[in-house]
Every structure is written in structure tokens, then in C-alpha cells.
Amino acid sequence: MKTMKKNIRRTFQRSWARFLSVTLLIMLAIFVFVGLFSAGPDMRQTVIDRFKQENLADIQVETTTSFSNSDKKRLEQVANLKEITYGKQIDAVLSGKGIRVISTPKTISKAKLVQGRLPQTNNEIAIGEQLNQKIGDTISITSDDLKVKKLTVVGIVRSSEFMSRTSLGQTNVGDGTLSYFAIVPSSNMTVSDNLARLTFTNTQNLSAYTQEYSNAAYADLEKVQKITRQLTQAKQDKSLTDITAAEEKLVSSEKTLAQQEETVKTAQEQLQAAKQAAAASPELQAQLADQESRLSKQAAQLSQAKTELVEAKSDLAQKKKQVSLIQVSAQERSDFAHGYSDYGSSATRMDALALVLPVIFFAISLMVSFTTMRRMVAEKRTEMGTLRALGFYKKEVMGEFTLYSTLSALVGTVGGSLLGIYFLPNRIYSIFADGSYQLGKMTIVYNIPLLLISLGLALMSTLLAAYLAAKKELKEKPADLMLPKPPAVTNTILLERIPLIWKHLSFSNKVTLRNAFRYKSRMFMTIFGVMGSISLLILGIGIRDSLIELPHRQYETISTYDMIAVYNPDSKSLSSYQNLVKTHSSSQTSIRYETVSAKSDELLDSQSIQLFVGKDFKNDIQLDHRLTNDGAILSKKLTQAFNLEQGDYLTIKDSQGKSYHIKVSSITSNYVGHMIYMTPTYYQKVFGTAYQSNAYLLKTKENAETLAKKLNQNDASLTVVQSKVIRQTVSDFLGGLTNIILIIVFVSILLVYIVLYTLTSINVAEREKELATIKVLGFYQKETLLYVFKETFLLTAIGILLGIGLGYFLHKYVMTVIPPEHIFSIPGITWTNILISTVAVILFSFIVMAIMNRHIKRIDMLEALKSVD
Structure with missing residues (x-):
């Protein structure tokens, strides 16, 4: 045993x-396998634990007025x-x-x-992490709904209701x-309870982020919406009743x-007659003048009251x-x-990657390790x-x-596993937490x-x-094992059967082709x-290219407006x-927006959809088809998400939970968000109400943020949706995915190098005797090196061509599953991608060649050519 x-x-x-090399191959494969399969569950469990700790509401009910006792x-x-609590919320300016x-x-x-x-106390405030302030700082909030507006920061908080870092x-x-x-x-708010949070037993x-929870919560939502x-209706009816009573x-x-007024008018007429009759009496004239002054004051007061009455009537009508x-x-x-849905979608994207990338990593690693x-x-x-x-017994020999x-x-x-559990x-998680969300420490799920x-x-x-392999070898007798293994039976390759080509090849090229194609396993x-x-390199770079290009195509080619200004038409x-x-603004298009x-x-989640109603959008939105009065144009990703085709119907719900059915007249390209476009005529047909515009698609002359602030200062404004804000949110989200893909690209590059090095070193090791022979025959070092590497380059070139095809199909598949439900990916891979990936593989081939050149130089020709016989 010592021996x-x-x-x-x-x-x-x-x-x-x-x-x-074998250990690194296995490590890389398991790193990607464990890491990607762990990422999604870890991300979900982290926020699920937070939801439980904070007892995040299942349903939230808001009112534009306040909740009465009967409402509660x-x-x-x-x-x-299970439980319901009430609170207050206002939107203010800081x-x-x-x-x-x-x-x-x-x-x-x-x-x-x-x-x-x-x-x-009323002069204290706790701020979310999004606001970069410290404890002890003083901030001033502009709002008529706060009693104390100058407040001291006493705490910094985090809430699952406000997970997003940038847009809330x-x-x-x-x-x-x-x-x-x-x-x-x-106590610092002047408004009454206008917010209710609900949790449910089911x-x-x-x-x-499970289908079971989503279905149960949606069922609860429908029950709550029936009540809301x-x-x-009750609040609107009461308001109408109050207005009617006030009008009466x-x-x-x-x-x-x-x-x-009639009484005053009559008194004034009588006064004028009395003044004429008392023209000769100065005393009576003075009394009548005093009376006239009082009547004039009464007339002015009545006129003022009439003006106020007209204004009151106008206010009630309004x-x-x-x-x-x-x-x-x-x-x-x-x-x-x-941030709830987008974060869950990010975790799901990791699950999608885990179903594709580790398979390829493991297939390559297992294959090379096995060989x-x-x-x-x-x-x-x-x-x-x-x-x-x-x-020595067989089992002892096999022990090594x-x-x-x-x-x-x-x-x-x-x-x-350690890298896959803790690092990746x-x-x-850090990429998403630091880039798009306000999150705590990650929870590790040990699978x-x-x-x-x-x-x-x-x-x-x-x-x-x-x-x-050892079992097969040990079946032979020890005496046979101590002899070199007989060379494989020589066989011809396909090109040798085509004399027209084979005869025109040089001796060196014939050797290269024979060695390359005769040894099938190698x-x-x-x-x-x-x-x-x-293919992994092409996939990784291709995903990055497709994601990075999305905001540019959406907001500079399709949706060219700067903002949607939503207002109260009444x-x-x-x-x-x-x-x-x-x-x-330099351009305004009047539309209805909902x-x-x-x-x-x-x-899992309900999909938010932007509804645009107008006669024509050509100045602001590029549609692939013209609007008709017999249906609506839907964005492509929306139809894919709901498996819709032209002529099908989509059921949508408004903010009150009322259902409407939209016919798909045609489908248009759109990369960010779910969109529905329709004419006013079709809108009236679907919703059963008269069309009334309530928004503008604007292209601004100045800074969009400045105009948004000016519009929101007007009482008619309901909200302003800035394209650049949505674009930044999308870019931040896609940037997180891109950074993750870069990790995969780096690991893929490392895999390329290890695979090429391992396979080339095996090839050189197997042929030391052959290489020693040609060196003895007088081949120069460069010729000896090319003797081996011409085969490697040939097989690498074939692998590159096949890899480009595989990378294309992998990219096409992955880009159908990795983007979120509201983002449509850009199909296809670029020539730049192919060029970068090809150059990377060729570069590593040359690096391996340089390393192997030193090994070939050190081959001991005498030792290699020794015969066991």
C-alpha cells in the first residue's frame, strides 16, 4: 500500500x-447550474420573508373622498x-x-x-430610503393636507409597498x-381615512409569486371590487343628491x-315720484335722498348676492x-x-435562464471531463x-x-456549489437590489x-x-497491458473517395484531414x-444587444411623444x-387615455394596459396598420401573452372592475408595455359611453420635467406620464438583466478557454510519439506546431460555424422566455455579435497554441520513441 x-x-x-482542468470544468458547470437554479428561489424567498414580517396587504382600497362608518x-x-386597517395618504411636493x-x-x-x-409628534417624519436624507435633517413638504409642513427626520424606513428605487x-x-x-x-393630516388595507384567510x-396565491388573491379582489x-355608486348618488338639494x-x-329686487325696484320708482312731488320742500328732499341712498345700498347688495348665486350655480353645475x-x-x-411585479418577473427570468444555460454548460463539461x-x-x-x-488486485489498481x-x-x-449558493x-440579487429596488439582505435557500x-x-x-475505462482495460492479461495498445485499424475518410479533390491536396493537408476526421471521438x-x-457567447452577447436596444427603438422610433398629459375635461x-x-409644446394630439x-x-399577475383612443396617432405613435371602426389594434406582446390572433376578443377591466370585450382587428409592433389603440367610434361601441378626450400626446419645446411641473400646478391636471421616466425605469430593469448576462458571458469565455486547452492538451499528449517522429525527420518547430494545430483550427472552424447556428436558435428561444410579460424582445443576432464571439474563440485558440508550443518544444524525442518491446 505504501508503494x-x-x-x-x-x-x-x-x-x-x-x-x-477537469476540476474547473466541473466547477464551472455546477457554478452555473446551482447558481442559476438558486437565484430565482433566493430572490423570491427574500421578499416573501419581508412580506410576512411586514404583513403586506393582499388588497388595498382607496377612495378619492373618505371612508364613512357605513363604508367601513x-x-x-x-x-x-382576516383583518382590515384604515389609514390616510396624500401626495405632496418635496x-x-x-x-x-x-x-x-x-x-x-x-x-x-x-x-x-x-x-x-406632528413635527416628525420617517422617510423612505429613496430620499437621500439623514436622521436629524429638516425637510419642508408642500401640501394643504398637512398641519405641520416643516418636519424633522427621526427615522429611515423600508416598505414592501414601495420596493422600487426610482418610480413609485x-x-x-x-x-x-x-x-x-x-x-x-x-394627527398631522387634515384628511380623514381614505385608505384601507386588507388581508384574507385564504x-x-x-x-x-405562486399561481395558487395569484388565483386566490384575484378571487378576493373581485369580491372587494363588487363592494367598491x-x-x-352610493357616493356618487349621495353627491348628486346633495348637489340637487343645493340647487333647489x-x-x-x-x-x-x-x-x-322687485320690491327695491318698486320702492325706487315710488321714490322718484315722491322726489318730483316734493321739489319745493328742502326737508322732504333731504329725507328722500337718505331713502334713496339706503335703496341704492340694498340694490348693490342684491346685485352682489345675485352674482354669488350665479357663481354658486356654476360651481354646482361643475x-x-x-x-x-x-x-x-x-x-x-x-x-x-x-416594484412587486417587476421584481417577481426578474426572479422568473432567472428560472428561465436556469432551464437553458446549465444544460449546455453541463453537456460540454461532462463530455470533456469524460474524455x-x-x-x-x-x-x-x-x-x-x-x-x-x-x-496487485484489480480493485487496488482501480483505486488510483x-x-x-x-x-x-x-x-x-x-x-x-459554494460559488453557486453564495456568490452568483x-x-x-445585488444587481437588482442596488439598481432597481430597495431591499434588505438576501435569504439563502439551501436546495x-x-x-x-x-x-x-x-x-x-x-x-x-x-x-x-479501467474495467475494460483490466479485462486484458497483465502481459498484454504492459505492451502498447495496437493502433486502430486504418480507415479512409470521405474526401479520399473523391479523387478530384483529394489528388489536388498537398501532403500536409492530406495528413491534417486524415488526422482530423479519422479519430471520431477527438x-x-x-x-x-x-x-x-x-453558442453560449453568442447567446449572452445577443441577449445584451437585444435588451439594450429596446428603449431606443420604443421611444425614438415607435412612441415619439415626450409625455402624456392627462386632464379633467370638466x-x-x-x-x-x-x-x-x-x-x-411643439406638437399636441388630443386623445382619450385610460x-x-x-x-x-x-x-401570475394582472397585466396593466394603456388604452389610447383617437382618430390618428401618426405624429406620435407609429402603428403597423390603420385604425378601423370594427376593432382595436393591440401590441404584439399583449397578443402573445394572451394567445390572441386577429379576430379574437380580449376581456379587459377598468379601475372599477367592470369587464369589456375588445376585438383584435390587427397587431402592431411595440417593445415596452401593453397597448390598445382604437377609434372614438369603436370606443363608444365597446364602453357604451360618449367619447370625450382627456389627454394630450405632447412633444415639448422645453425640458419635459419643467413642463410637467407647470401642468400639474393647474387644477385641471390629473397626472403627467413622462416617456423619459418610463424609459429610465425600463433601462434600469434591463440593465440589471444585462449585468447578469455579462457574468454568464465571462463564464462562457472561461469555459471556451478550458475546453480548448483540455482537448488540445489531450491531442498533443496522445501524439507525443508521432510529434517526436516528425521532429526527428527534420520538421522545424513552427511546422511541428502547425502539424497539430491545423487540425485544431479546422475542427474549431467547423465548431464555430455550427455554434453560430446553435447560438441563433438558442437566442431565439431564450428571448421568448427571458423578457418580462410587458416587454417584447428584438429578434435576431447581429454580425457584430458573431464577429466578437468568433474572434474570442480564435484568440483563445492562439493562446492555447502558444502554451502548447512550449510543451511540444520540451518533448523528449528519445524517450517518446522508446519501444516497450
């Missing part, structure tokens, strides 16, 4: 490069309700930006303290985008005022027009928790025969290979079956390969290894609002 241990130790010392009692009657201020949450959607404490929704203050959120005591044991529709009072006051703005609406997490271990056994053939002749292969598998598995998921599968695959590529290993590696300030629009939603059983 055997010494022999094993020498084997490790002499073949450390092979051991390292009605909401508390919804089925499956340094020109929109900030959502909420009252301190009680038991639902609690805020997590990062630093400091929650506010206790739309508003009608500031620049139209909510950039921050904050918490103040309820969702308590279900995890977020009733509350909305005004009519009565108008009659009384008319009578008073209020009656705006009754439709009184709303009670219910939202699920994907709507009120900003390497079999080659190792073949090299040890004479040694195995010697050990058997010395009396068993230990070598097992140790390689274990080291590779442990190293790859954490890196992916034991995944680790066991990794170890099994690693052992299969090393231990099984070594065992099968040929397929090289071709498949290069093919898989370059506002008294409408004319001044329209003047602002005309003065500060946000609707649609739910599919195949998708």
Missing part, C-alpha cells in the same frame, strides 16, 4: 494541470376577510418631486425601520412621478332674491359634471406595491499491467483512478436535492468514466466543445390648461 500511495501521489504531481362596515363584510405621505401603518403593511424610530407611481403633483414616500403621525398559507363599485335651495334663494371622479377602487399587490478521464486511463495502461504483474476522479468531482462540486445568487444532483452528474463525468469532442462554447381651469399645452387591466390564467 500504491506513493504512485498515486506522483500521479497527482505529474498531472496537476489535467486535474485542475360594508368593507368589513367581504368574504374570507423639492419639486412627488412624495407620497402615509399615516403610520398599524398591523398591515408595516414599515421596517432601517435607522432611528417612527414619528410620534403616477401623481398629479410635482413632475407627475412619485419619487419618494414618507410616514407621519395620523391567502395566509400561500406564498407570493357599490360604494362608488339656490332656486328658492333665486326666487326670494328676485322678489327682493361639481355635477365631476361626480364621476368620485371613486372607490380596489387594487391587488401588483398595482399598489410598486479526459478515459484518456488518463489509456495513458496508464502500461502501469496498470505492471501493477497487476506485481500482484477512483481516488483521482472522485477527488476531482468532489473538489469541483464543493467549489462550484448574491451577485444577481439539497439540487446539490445531490450536481454531485451525481460530476461523479458520472469522472468516476464513471474512469471506472468503465473530432466530435472538439467540434461540440467549440460549438457549445461559442374642470373650470381647462382653458388655462390648454393654453399651457399650446404655449409650451389604464385598464386583463387577467390570464397562464400569468
